[in-house]
Amino acid sequence: QVQLVESGGGLVQAGGSLRLSCAASGIIFSITDMGWYRQAPGKQRELVAAITNGGRTNYADSVKGRFTISRDNVKKTVYLQMNSLKPEDTAVYYCNNPNSRSAYRWGQGTQVTVSS
Numbered sequence: 013q014v015q016l017v018e019s020g021g022g023l024v025q026a027g028g029s030l031r032l033s034c035a036a037s038g039i040i041f042s043i044t045d046m047g048w049y050r051q052a053p054g055k056q057r058e059l060v061a062a063i064t065n066g067g068r069t070n071y072a073d074s075v076k077g078r079f080t081i082s083r084d085n086v087k088k089t090v091y092l093q094m095n096s097l098k099p100e101d102t103a104v105y106y107c108n109n110p111n112s113r114s115a116y117r118w119g120q121g122t123q124v125t126v127s128s
Contacts, residue, residue, distance in 0.1 A: 014038035014116040016107050021122030024097055032092040032122055034107030039116070041088040047110030048081060048092045050103035050124075061092060062110035070110075075101075097126045 020032040032048070047062035060072045061081035069081050080093040090107055104121040 016116060016119035018105060018107055018119050018122040021105060021124045023125045023127065026098055026126055026128050028097050028126070029093070029095045030097065030124060032094065032105055032107075032124075034090045034092075034119070036088045036090070036107070042085040045110050046081075046083060046090040046107060048079075048090070049106045049108060050101075051106070051121075052100075052103040055103075057106070059110055059112070063090065094124070097124075099126045099128045102126050 015037045017035045018032060020030060022030060024030055043065045045062065045064045047059050049057050049059050051057040058072065060075050061079055062070045063081045063083050067083070071079060078094065078096045081090065083090045092105065094101065102125050104123050106118055106121045108115045108118060
């Protein structure tokens with residue numbers, strides 16, 4: 013059974029940084045592409061960063077240059093380093109397959125709140 017457990021969220025002032033983690037189990041992590049999504053209140057869930065099994069990365073324009081996705085295949089964990097945070101980054105952040113049509117069961121997410 014696939015399990016995705018996100019952590020690392022919190023309350024931070026604008027301009028601050030956070031590092032999110034997502035521990036995966038039940039999948040062959042090393043061959044699996046992974047992504048970070050976020051969902052703000054009243055908005056649809058959006059993919060903000062993705063990393064292939066080979067380490068190639070891609071970012072939404074809204075976070076490019078501020079967020080960095082990385083992975084540790086030994087720990088079966090994907091990370092999202094978020095710098096220069098803005099109030100509009102406030103959302104619940106989730107990890108999952110970057111192809112939403114192949115999404116695994118969603119985890120509980122981790123809340124990120126950026127105050128102005």
